[in-house]
Amino acid sequence: MGQAQQTEKQTTIGLVGFGGFGRLIAQELWAGCPVRICDPSYTRACLPDGRRVPMEGLAEVAQCDIVILAVPVARMAHVCRVLAPHLRPGTLVLDVGSVKVAPMRDMRALLPLHVEILGTHPLFGPQSAKDGVAGRKIALCPERGERWRKVAVFLKARGLEVIVTTAEEHDRELAMVQGLTHLIGKVLTDLEPLPERMTTASFDLLREAVGMVQDDPPTVLHAIEVANPYAAEVREAFFARASELQAQFAPQRIVSDVA
Amino acid sequence: MGQAQQTEKQTTIGLVGFGGFGRLIAQELWAGCPVRICDPSYTRACLPDGRRVPMEGLAEVAQCDIVILAVPVARMAHVCRVLAPHLRPGTLVLDVGSVKVAPMRDMRALLPLHVEILGTHPLFGPQSAKDGVAGRKIALCPERGERWRKVAVFLKARGLEVIVTTAEEHDRELAMVQGLTHLIGKVLTDLEPLPERMTTASFDLLREAVGMVQDDPPTVLHAIEVANPYAAEVREAFFARASELQAQFAPQRIVSDVA
Incomplete structure (x- = not known):
């Protein structure tokens, strides 16, 4: 997977967490770009194209341009601590938790200053998005850096309604x-x-x-x-x-x- | 209105009550057959075709082949008492109340033995049927006589889902x-x-x-x-x-x- 991305200069995406929502992300992104996945609960991930690939380590996934944290809100602080030393400068780290105040406080406190941070909450789940994500809503809480604007453009292009807000709101x-x-x-x-x-x-x-x-x-x-x-x-x-x-x-x- | 019906031998329909649901009935039936309307709260009824017609008396409306009682459940006994002496043998009387045990007990007890009785509950209202009644449900509780079967056929032909049941159920x-x-x-x-x-x-x-x-x-x-x-x-x-x-x-x- 890694070689193709680098020769094409494609944005690389790392996914931490392969639960219900992590799988939905992998499925939605798969056609556009390969996703590197890390989840210590599994040894292999069954991909939307039917292939089974081994899970990668957190250190490898941390090398991607965008790292998506699809982990339970209660695990956020722990994951940030373990991930932090592996992140490269300029990486965009975003979460997808159902609340924003607590996980964004964790990301701010525990991730290195040289990464960009974006809080997101896709207002849908595997059940409500089973016929696709177009028309569904997603809240974005920009925290650090400007690359979240590209994420917003990407999401709008896929038909999502993007709502920019603050964690408290x-x-x-x-x-x-x-x-x-x-x-x-x-x-x-x-x-x-x-x-x-x-x-x-x-x-x-x-x-x-x-x-x-x-x-x-x-x-x-x-x-x-x-x-x-x-x-x-x-x-x-x-x-x-x-x-x-x-x-x-x-x-x-x-x-x-x-x- | 009355003459046309008699020469064509069209089923005549009397509507007692011109509230929210009575209006919906008038609107739904109007294209197919004229409806004679009685409601003491109004002097005239504004019909779906834009005409305003005077309200008729209960005695006139009682002469129709089918008499629909679209009155509040709490008014049912009173309306049955006043209506009873005017009903002809063989008339089908039906109600549209949101409950069935009490109004059907009233109809059984207070209407003459020579009329047929059908309890109905259209499981929709002016709000949920604003785009039409096709696909909506209606419960029928047959009580006396066989003409309710023709009503069921008529309703099914209009795309309604007919559920035959008992008042208690x-x-x-x-x-x-x-x-x-x-x-x-x-x-x-x-x-x-x-x-x-x-x-x-x-x-x-x-x-x-x-x-x-x-x-x-x-x-x-x-x-x-x-x-x-x-x-x-x-x-x-x-x-x-x-x-x-x-x-x-x-x-x-x-x-x-x-x-």
């Missing part, structure tokens, strides 16, 4: 977006089996929404519910509103509303 | 379908403004679902939350699950789950 908004989806998903999942036959259009949409987040791995839930500094507020608002409703739906109250 | 399933949609809709509406920019596909579906039920009139909410005999169970399950989650999301518990 992102986490505040996503606390509600992901927090509420997750809470409602949990409630509905626990009430299963849900009706499938006599359903309304709005109920079908609810079920579809829940289906998209139902199989999120625990690492994503951890990011949404623990690593996001605004998650607790959203949960409190949801539960407070639910208990207000519970009181409001007491039979005597409803009857008097209607009368 | 309907109410049990819809308690969950409409009860959960409504509860979640209430919680999300009360948490507004909801984010619109950095949203995931699943959150967009949730918002769309809520948007469909947000403007439901109080009469529909009454049917869903009070008139449905199984609604209280669903509410209890929802709130019980929400408070379990609340306990589960206490920080110490989440951290130990992830560790």
